[in-house]
Amino acid sequence: MLLLIPLLPFLGFVVNAFFGRRLTKSISGGLACLAISASFAVSVMSVLRMLGDPSGALQQDVFTWMASGRLSVPFSLRLDHLSALMILVVTGIGSLIHIYSTGYMHAETDGEYARYFSYLNLFASFMLVLVLGASLPVMFVGWEGVGLCSYLLIGFWFRKKSAADAGKKAFIVNRIGDFGFVLAMLLIFAAFGTLDFQQVAAAADGRAVEHGMGVITVATLLLFLGATGKSAQIPLYVWLPDAMEGPTPVSALIHAATMVTAGVYMIGRNAVLFSHAPLTLSVVAAIGAATALMAGTIGLVQNDIKRVLAYSTVSQLGYMFLAMGVGAYAAGIFHLYTHAFFKALLFLGSGAVIHALAGEQDLRNMGGLKKFLPVTYWTFLIGALAIAGVPLLSGFFSKDEILFRTFTSSNPAAKLLWTVGAITSLLTATYMFRLVYLAFHGERRHEAPAATAHPEEEEPAAHHGDAHGAHDAHGHAHGGIHDAPPSMAIPLIVLAIGSVVAGYVGVPHALGGSNRIESFLEPSFEVSDSARRTETLAAEARPAGAAQGGVHDAALEFQTPPEEEHGASAELMLMAISSGIAVAGIAIAWYFWRRNRPAADGMARRLHGIYSLLLHKYYVDEVYDASVVQPIKLISTGGLWRGVDAAMIDGAVNGVGQTVRAGSGALRRIQTGSVRTYAASLFLGVVLIIGWYLFRS
Amino acid sequence: MVPLNHYLVLSGILFSIGTAGVFLRRNLITILLSIEIMLNAVNLTFVAVGRYHNTVDGQIITFFVMTVAAAEAAVGLALVIALFRHRETLNPDAFTALKW
Numbered sequence A: 001m002l003l004l005i006p007l008l009p010f011l012g013f014v015v016n017a018f019f020g021r022r023l024t025k026s027i028s029g030g031l032a033c034l035a036i037s038a039s040f041a042v043s044v045m046s047v048l049r050m051l052g053d054p055s056g057a058l059q060q061d062v063f064t065w066m067a068s069g070r071l072s073v074p075f076s077l078r079l080d081h082l083s084a085l086m087i088l089v090v091t092g093i094g095s096l097i098h099i100y101s102t103g104y105m106h107a108e109t110d111g112e113y114a115r116y117f118s119y120l121n122l123f124a125s126f127m128l129v130l131v132l133g134a135s136l137p138v139m140f141v142g143w144e145g146v147g148l149c150s151y152l153l154i155g156f157w158f159r160k161k162s163a164a165d166a167g168k169k170a171f172i173v174n175r176i177g178d179f180g181f182v183l184a185m186l187l188i189f190a191a192f193g194t195l196d197f198q199q200v201a202a203a204a205d206g207r208a209v210e211h212g213m214g215v216i217t218v219a220t221l222l223l224f225l226g227a228t229g230k231s232a233q234i235p236l237y238v239w240l241p242d243a244m245e246g247p248t249p250v251s252a253l254i255h256a257a258t259m260v261t262a263g264v265y266m267i268g269r270n271a272v273l274f275s276h277a278p279l280t281l282s283v284v285a286a287i288g289a290a291t292a293l294m295a296g297t298i299g300l301v302q303n304d305i306k307r308v309l310a311y312s313t314v315s316q317l318g319y320m321f322l323a324m325g326v327g328a329y330a331a332g333i334f335h336l337y338t339h340a341f342f343k344a345l346l347f348l349g350s351g352a353v354i355h356a357l358a359g360e361q362d363l364r365n366m367g368g369l370k371k372f373l374p375v376t377y378w379t380f381l382i383g384a385l386a387i388a389g390v391p392l393l394s395g396f397f398s399k400d401e402i403l404f405r406t407f408t409s410s411n412p413a414a415k416l417l418w419t420v421g422a423i424t425s426l427l428t429a430t431y432m433f434r435l436v437y438l439a440f441h442g443e444r445r446h447e448a449p450a451a452t453a454h455p456e457e458e459e460p461a462a463h464h465g466d467a468h469g470a471h472d473a474h475g476h477a478h479g480g481i482h483d484a485p486p487s488m489a490i491p492l493i494v495l496a497i498g499s500v501v502a503g504y505v506g507v508p509h510a511l512g513g514s515n516r517i518e519s520f521l522e523p524s525f526e527v528s529d530s531a532r533r534t535e536t537l538a539a540e541a542r543p544a545g546a547a548q549g550g551v552h553d554a555a556l557e558f559q560t561p562p563e564e565e566h567g568a569s570a571e572l573m574l575m576a577i578s579s580g581i582a583v584a585g586i587a588i589a590w591y592f593w594r595r596n597r598p599a600a601d602g603m604a605r606r607l608h609g610i611y612s613l614l615l616h617k618y619y620v621d622e623v624y625d626a627s628v629v630q631p632i633k634l635i636s637t638g639g640l641w642r643g644v645d646a647a648m649i650d651g652a653v654n655g656v657g658q659t660v661r662a663g664s665g666a667l668r669r670i671q672t673g674s675v676r677t678y679a680a681s682l683f684l685g686v687v688l689i690i691g692w693y694l695f696r697s
Numbered sequence B: 001m002v003p004l005n006h007y008l009v010l011s012g013i014l015f016s017i018g019t020a021g022v023f024l025r026r027n028l029i030t031i032l033l034s035i036e037i038m039l040n041a042v043n044l045t046f047v048a049v050g051r052y053h054n055t056v057d058g059q060i061i062t063f064f065v066m067t068v069a070a071a072e073a074a075v076g077l078a079l080v081i082a083l084f085r086h087r088e089t090l091n092p093d094a095f096t097a098l099k100w
Helices: A004-022 A023-054 A081-104 A110-132 A138-153 A161-192 A198-207 A214-231 A239-245 A247-258 A260-267 A271-275 A278-298 A306-324 A331-354 A374-388 A394-407 A414-440 A460-474 A486-506 A516-525 A530-542 A545-560 A563-595 A597-606 A608-613 A617-670 A675-695 B003-022 B028-050 B057-087
Strands: A057-069 A071-079
Touching: A004 B057, A023 A057, A023 A071, A023 A081, A023 A110, A057 A138, A057 A486, A071 A081, A071 A110, A071 A138, A081 A110, A081 A247, A081 A260, A081 A331, A081 A486, A081 A516, A110 A138, A110 A247, A110 A260, A138 A161, A138 A214, A138 A239, A138 A247, A138 A260, A161 A198, A161 A214, A161 A239, A198 A271, A198 A331, A214 A260, A214 A271, A214 A306, A214 A394, A239 A306, A247 A260, A247 A306, A247 A331, A260 A271, A260 A331, A260 A516, A271 A278, A271 A516, A278 A306, A278 A414, A278 A617, A306 A331, A306 A394, A306 A414, A331 A374, A331 A486, A331 A516, A374 A394, A374 A414, A374 A486, A374 A530, A374 A563, A394 A414, A394 A486, A394 A563, A414 A563, A460 A486, A486 A516, A563 A597, A597 A608, A608 A617, B003 B028, B028 B057
Parallel strands: none
Antiparallel strands: A057 A071
């Protein structure tokens, strides 16, 4: 049953990958949508069954994958509360994005269209393996798989150099993180002798909380390195903004709603492990907060609509890591879940704008689109309000939960982290509404759209004629801006509704709610009963199992913030502050980009240094290029290529040849051609041999 | 009765004469003749040793050697004639093209 969830999209991939060229668009697109929707249906059924199950989790062992000595890795899928939420998000939002894509990618040729959908299905399949995997290696399969699909989809328009480069960049940067993941996996196996999440958690639970660089701390730091790669955190966030070279629905699916949250999910999955390493948690919180703030400031000045959203994603992911870092795992996952809705909505909305403007992505060339694109405008506005944290929308609840839990956490720098979070919240509201005002309000700054369907893809030569045909069908060949077609509008509307209501599963206690999502998720962050039982049995067998109970209490004490001391009034006050911040952010955006545009330009001119620093993204790409890329290139060309490969390896091979050649050149002089010389040497040889036998004794 | 040593000494002398002929003469036909002398020196040894042991083995093998020598002389002379047609000379030092 569980296997069907990733298997269905995989079948969709197989069909589209092998027969897609011969299928028409409606068949290949419909098949892909059907596969992911069926997977969604199976997910819903599985989750319902899981909730009815007394153990609170379902597990399916598909086959024994690796068995060697102490190592035994079954290919197991496990559905518990945490992965239940994730598969619903992945398949649900994934389905909407698939449907949206049928409209958005309509200008592609049949073959390209099928290729696109096969990648999309493959991605969903791997993401589901990642989420459902019951052990680190199985998760790693999905982890690598989504990395691969990310590469394929970012570089989907590979004829365009920047897209191909962005794909490679994403792949290579992710690889750095994966290396941390693999090392962590080996270390965990060496330390605990198992790779199953439950068993690792149970084993870690029996250990003391580490207050230095113990084995758990090192392992979790390495895991976090993997998370920074996949989830675009400092220092490995650089690939995500470039990933906007891919088609917009891809950005929505991979780079907002699902794949980039894998790192957050992975930390949630290993919550027990992370709880035992306070040092790692502090690092996670600090990196999260720093990323949130940095990406927020960059987002403030970017001019490409998708890049603004990309930095916003990085910033929101920083929030999630902040929550994970202060031990508020449920809050982090809650934000992941609400963020999936409104960020997918915002990306798809921006996709609708780009589609309507025939590929225009520069905010400076937009404006006044409100009356041309009513559906897009209103849904986009809801998304922007939700991400800004305006009360009663989903983003408000999750963001507020994170800020509250940060404020009350036992982390020594809790107040500082909270301040950073609050400033980021202000920035979020400001840059999102800057986007809204620049794109949808004011006057048109854009001429009639050019006659190509996707100048996002600069070289549409291969299917130029086809693109025109699609244009006429859409009826915007004559410069009229059209709103999203139904296949795109419906997902937008569904996501907009989701962005409003998704937060109501986590209404905090202070507002009279019961924070259902937290109590729902909480079991997943603890050691499950069955795993604890086996571990206790094992511990009893060991003589050293005595000190367990006390240690575990200490871990819990660290994990749970002392909520009672602060109480509901503090939470209400923080809530009021963050609502005020959201409104203030919107007001700032309104003043600068709606009311008084020259003020914004004037500000940019007066603070020219900061402005250009932000516009160039703190020159991080340049610094990386100079400090990492160029040295590696230098070593590779000068050292490894010219030095080792050309000089040493080729030299050895060629040297053998040269030696033999020179030796033969010298030896062939012996062959004189003179018969009597030969006879003489023959005679001499015989004399020597006979002499040897006669006189050897 | 002539003792064995006399035969062996004579045979050694004949062999040395043949060897010296092969190395010192500048005529291919003379060289072939010298080779025949060497072969016959060996034949003499065989026969003498066979007689010394009172067996006929030495005489039988001598017949074999004579057969081989006849064949060798036939091939050798044919080659010499062919070479002479090419170069109009019988000096072995003229034929050194087969080298390097």
